[in-house]
Amino acid sequence: MTKRRWLGLAAAGMGATAAAVTAGFFVERKVDHTRRAGAPGADELGSLHSDALTVRTEDGVSLHAEVDEVAPYSEEAAKTRPVSRVGKPRRRVAPDPTVVFVHGYALNLDCWHFQRAYFRGKHRLVFYDQRSHGRSGRSDKAHATIDQLGDDLRQVIEELVPEGPVVLVGHSMGGMSIMAFAERHRDLFDERVTGVALMSTTAGGLKTHHIVSRLIPDSIGGQVGSRVIAGLARAPQLVDSLRRRGSNIGFLVAEQFAFGGDVPASYVEFVNNMLAATSFQVLAEFFPNFDTLDKYGALGAFAEVPTTILSGTEDVLTSVGHSRKMAQRIGGAKLVECAGAGHMVILEQKDRVNTALDELLAAAAAGPTSQVS
Template identity: 55%
Template sequence: MSVRGRAGRAVAGALGIAVVGAAAEVARRRRVISRRGAGEDVAFGSLRSDPITVVADDGVPLHVEIDELEGDRAAAEEAARAARKRRPPRAEAVPDPSALTVVFAHGYALNLDCWHFQRAAYRGLVRTVLYDQRSHGRSGRSGDGHATIDQLAHDLKQVLDTTCPDGPVVLVGHSMGGMTIIALAEHYPELFGSRVAGVALISTTAGGLDPHRILVPVLPSTVGGQLAQRLVATLARGHRTVDGLRKAGKSVASVVTDLFAFGDEVPASYVEFVDAMLSATPFEVVAEFFPQFATLDKYATVHALGAVPTTIICGTRDRITSVGHSRKLHSVIPGSTLLECEGAGHLVVLERHDQVNAALDQLLAAAADRVGPR
């Protein structure tokens, strides 16, 4: 074959790859665009799948739900087949985000339903795993001494081993869920770059948190921290009474939820939804986990996340894990990207769900590219 002939075939092959890649990317982006706003017309807490139970290493049963793929690749495959006719067979495979499993870890005093808009947007397009952290939602109660961030990391490892032992995984964590992922990187760094192909840390930190300011924002940090710890411990002894008072003072609780969960005006249904999750978490559980946040310090090992694409997201008006925490994470995780959602609060996954989902879509694409063609 002449040099010109070989060059022509090479060009044709390259064009074939570009055509099928572009076709698949267009199909993927069309599916993403079509899902914008998904969940707005779906009742909060109504997205369900048949649950399974994952037993933690200390025997606590964890409630897990999996949204499997349901004909989600039809559009992309149709585009790929059409393009395949115009390119050599070797140009067949392109990175496909649907090859990934996305595992969502929720935050303190919430449950898996907090991912409402993310679940609605990705349902059927990407395999997703959602679970309730121990002592939260429908999961079992933790034993004494096991309500720790490190134990949550071991729980997540058990969820991964049970629900997605094979294939690449993207981990998405909000608040305490982000801390769970960071602790996972500390205990199991070998997972990042092998099984874990991407990470999203949302409204979270690796340390330096002042959780007492939620309770006593007007006190100096040293005094406030000591008082908060004693106050929570004292209230925990009468946790049933506290739970009753929280329900009786629902109107006040809603105002506090609005203040600390959101940075901007959101529909009343958002506030009621978050308040219901918070109210459903027994104060005894709140008290058990509370001391963990003041002592959290995992910046020494967070660099392990630099082995994979890592997206950091935070609202600029987050009163719980301020945007400074996300900026610090961004500075110490090599190659990470940072999205600051202007005016949003701690529940940015609800308040700015379209922005969050767009950032997650870019993360899935980067993770799929890293994993390679299917």
């Protein structure tokens, strides 16, 4: 590289730094103003809990879990329950499924606040923090993989839902976990799962460098993203200090990347706090999974059960195109596009999401067109 080129890059870097400092001043003012104008009730988000349970994974990680129970179902109602998909023999089960919620990257089970509030008391609900997230134990780097998350989901189902039908609801990385579970434990999936919701997620083809800039060529994009993350991971404490709970930078990042439109400041603060609670070291360990993910081969399993695929049209992390592609690959899948919503559609358009889940649960309860004794 020529000296002139180096000087040009240096000058550009200095200019960018000056611009960043100037922008930072306005960011501080903008975020402070937004926070002061925030909607009341921010402390209520993520406040719904039940007794803490622990699921121990095969590699020794303790997963924090919570179960919201409902009153026992009646035996008379159970006798009228459809019992099987066509061609899939199954014993008779309870009329209502247990709904297992699987959260996304850098979040925790609290992200399902509005779904938990809406469905509490109507269905048996299971929530858990994925490994290295929330109140769960830390994984070693070797097990920080999507496939391992699929195995963890199997463990959660076997311990917390030992019998009866299951509906799986996954957001972002949680949707990937469900796909890995279906791929690696197909027999259990076929036997127990009666419905699936995949929200703001993808089965593969995610180009994480596009989040930074569409101008980065795909041929080097994966290397750029991985190297940047690996470099930052060498000083995780420094990165975490910038991402600390309550930081204005974190607030702005959450606002820009998690939502598609204007939302109450309390929502942004809520997401920002979950992100800040997940150490950068954990983010760095899971990050390489996203560019290499390919679970399209697992999608055949979802054609056997009612499946809802939901996405915000303004999602900049897992764009709506990923949802459309999955819907094309899953026969009979219902695609729900939430106009104007971003990645955290489960907060931003909670009513639309809850309605879609209501419809999915009704379809799961309806069962097959013919019964198998």
